[in-house]
Amino acid sequence: MKKSTLILFVFFFSPFALLSQNIIPLKPEMLINLSAQGDATLLINESKKAGDPKKTGKTGIPEGNFFGSYNKMYYPIRVVIDLGIEHSLTDLFVFDTHNKDTLHIYTGNPKDWKKAGFISLGGYNKWSSLSIGQSTRYLMIEFPSTKANISEIVLYGKALGEIPLTPKWTYHKPPLFDSFLGVNGLHNQPLQKLSCVGSVREYHPWQWDEGNEDLTYEGYPNNQFGWNPSWVGGKWPWNFDKVYADFQLVQLDISPCLQQTAPYMQIEKGKKDWKPISKGDNPEDPKSYREHARYMYQFAARYGSTKVPSQNLMLQAENQKVSGLNRIKYLENGNEPDKWWRGREGYFTPYELAAMCSADYDGHQGALGEGYGAKTADPNIKFVMGGLANMSLDYIKAMKLWSDTYRSGSFPADVLNVHHYSNISGGQGANLKQAISPEDDSLKYKLAEIVEYRDRYLPDKEIWLSEFGYDTNPNSPQGVKPIGDNDVFEVQAQWLVRSYLEIAAAGLDRAHIYFFADLNSKNPNKFNSSGIVNEKWNKFQPKISWHYIYCMKNALTGYRFASEISSNHPDVNIYKFEKDDDASCIYVAWCKTSLDKKISNYQLDIEEDKGVQILELSSTERYATETDAKCDSEGNILLNLSERPVLIRTACSPSK
Structure with missing residues (x-):
């Protein structure tokens, strides 16, 4: 293939394409939003109006500003342009719309960025530029604050080799529908009623297995884990060996979601949702998560399918030294790591989550040493990345860039995992207003975007939607309302069943309703009445949705979409x-x-x-x-x- 310097634009050839011979064609797949905030494609979506700003008068006025977030926690926001191969870059033009700030421009690579210069913003609807004069594959634009407002970029230069083709689409076999059906639940809820689905995503706090409420427990490096009995004591201490065996007996797949931070790791008492790192640790360094990675190793060693040397097991004296019990197939390393509502201490950037996943997956490819990472203990276990509160492809793309840079392309998860609630607010943000059906939400098409990316760039991975659902309290911001002759219980049942069908049609591998049982159906706050059965004190009485789901499971067992x-x-x-x-x-x-x-x-x-x-x-x-x-x-x-x-x-x- 010859080196090409023709002028191409996103989605179509522009009438301005013949004006210059060195505008680099920028496509959405080249953009990697490291902050996963805002829509970075707005930087390249008005190429017709942008025209050729190097030629005076040969341009229109682009209008759609890129804006990351009003939340200062996310700044600086960084957008990387991956050109695929080395390019000789000459100039970068940006359309400055309003407000004063400074764009910082970097070349080099994600492991070694070099400052190429800056562009001072402060004009009104005018082009500003930077002469680059460097060869690079990557270009990074850094937005320091909410005042950095630009609506379009034009990049000049030429490729120094053959531009790689987009990876081919890879077929992904749909799952059996009965195993696809899932629900979020707890280990001590009734199995006969949980069996309306094929899998349970089990909420499992770290402290249950280590430390619990013992303020004298020192933890790492002299860990003492407990499952039979667990650290949760009292009159009836939990025995997770038996719990997981009982799930197996009824052919119900249980997938533990290991979450929160053990008490001995908490920088401030009670901050169990903060990152599991020590004070002063770098959250982008996999070594900072060594304690968490050891926990993942020990859990996978006990309940995975592979026996490990008994000297590797770190257990309370009451726990028998056993491993390879073969009770679980999947293990998840957190819940909603992008939890913005917990502030910067609880929120993981994509790079930070990738670093923790790398430690938890295989001890950062063995760099942490012996006894770290779930896959180190059991190569057969499937590692599930903590489900993202925001269904963000940008977040996953940023994690992949980190993996390409620091793991030579090995993505540290077997399952890509996201959450999404269908409502007019677009997700589960603080300003929820009204639930809508999965079709009105275009749920299938939103998920299909992630599936398309997986099928080309991460073809061996599964995708889960591990939280979705509706409240039956009509006063909840995620609550359904009666429709015609259908009361709230009928509407919830219809929309949940239809959600499962839309998620399956999108190409996902599992879908878990949040939650199995109501927490308090009279409470109008979100997710208190999202169960498919009533509260524990109401004996987990099934709602209509429980029956509809069970009917669908029994009818479609053994079938695939x-x-x-x-x-x-x-x-x-x-x-x-x-x-x-x-x-x-x-x-x-x-x-x-x-x-x-x-x-x-x-x-x-x-x-x-x-x-x-x-x-x-x-x-x-x-x-x-x-x-x-x-x-x-x-x-x-x-x-x-x-x-x-x-x-x-x-x-x-x-x-x-």
């Missing part, structure tokens, strides 16, 4: 699920509206119209109600559709 089927109707979704071992398939159809919409005698045109059963979700049973399908004179299946999904089981040819 196959494809979306054209419905020829703007308000109808139809998804197809197939089995691996035979030609059986199930279609799921529903009205994707939020208006209590109903469609009578909808015609479903499928190849096989003999022996077709209609499965309707039951609000009182664990199994769907089955009836034979009715057909019209042309052989179409006739369905009465509503906003509650209906399943259609038939024999069919598997999709290719």
Whole structure:
């Protein structure tokens, strides 16, 4: 391939493309927002208006400002441009809109940035520039504060070699639907009711396994872990060996989410949500997380599938020295590490989380020594990165850049993990106002962006949405409201089932509802009534959602998502699920509206119209109600559709 200096712009050729022979074409995939704040693509999305600012008068007025955040905690905000190969750079132009500040420009690489200069801002809708005159693959723009406002950049130079192609798309096999269905829960909740799903993301504080409320316990380096019995004492100390064995007996996969900070690690008493590092440690250095990485090793050693030397086990005297019990397949190293509401001490930047994951995954590729990292103890265990409170692809891209730089491209997690709640606020921020359906939220398409990235850049990874859900208290900011004849319990049930279906269609591997049981359904604060069963004191009485989910699990056990089927109707979704071992398939159809919409005698045109059963979700049973399908004179299946999904089981040819 010849070196190219043609003028290309994002998504299309610009009419200004022939004006200059050295504008570098910048694409969204080249931008890596190290702060994961704001939309950095706004810096390159108005190339037609930007034109060629080096030629006087050959430009328009770009309008869409890049803005990171009003929260000073995130500053300075840094955006990296990865050009793929070395380029000889001559100039950087930025469109200065308002306010005074200074942009700092760096070249070099993420391990060794070199100051290339700065651009003083303070004009009003005018171009400012910096002469670079260096060869580099990476360029970093640093925004010191909220006053650094620019709406477009134009970069000049030329490639010094062949520009690499975008990685090819890699097929990722969909999971079995019964294992895909998950819920967030606790180890001591009733198994017979948790079994409405296939997996449980278990909230598991570190202190349960080490230290608990013992103020005399010194911890690292002389750790003493306890699981049988655990550090939680009292009349009935917990025995996690038995807990995890009981989950196995009912074929319910439990995935511990190890979270918070052990008391001996807390820099200030009670700050259990701060980073698990010691005072003075560098949060971007994997060595700062050695205590946490040892905990991950010990947990994986006991409950993973690989036996380790007994001398490596660090246990309380009451705990038998055993390892390789083979009780868990997944292990998660935190919960919502991007917790902005805990301030800078609790919030992990992408680089900081990547550093902790590197320590927790394999002891930073062995650099921490023996006895650190989950994969060091059990190479077979799947390591889940702590679920991000914000569903941010930018955050994951920044973690990958850190991994490319400090781990030679080895990403320190087997599962990419995010959270998202469908509402008009766009997530679970402090200003939640109103829940919306997954379709109104475009949930499938938001998740598909992360899936597309995974399939090209991290093809061997799973993706989980490990928190989503709705409250049944209508006064909650994440609460559902009655719709037509449907009360809040029916609406929650419909939207949860539809969320599962949209998440599966997006291409994810697991989805966990938050939460299994209500915390206090009368409390209108968010997430107090998000359970699919009632509170413990109400004996975990199932809601309608519990029944619908159980019905769907029983109907779709052994099936995988196959494809979306054209419905020829703007308000109808139809998804197809197939089995691996035979030609059986199930279609799921529903009205994707939020208006209590109903469609009578909808015609479903499928190849096989003999022996077709209609499965309707039951609000009182664990199994769907089955009836034979009715057909019209042309052989179409006739369905009465509503906003509650209906399943259609038939024999069919598997999709290719």
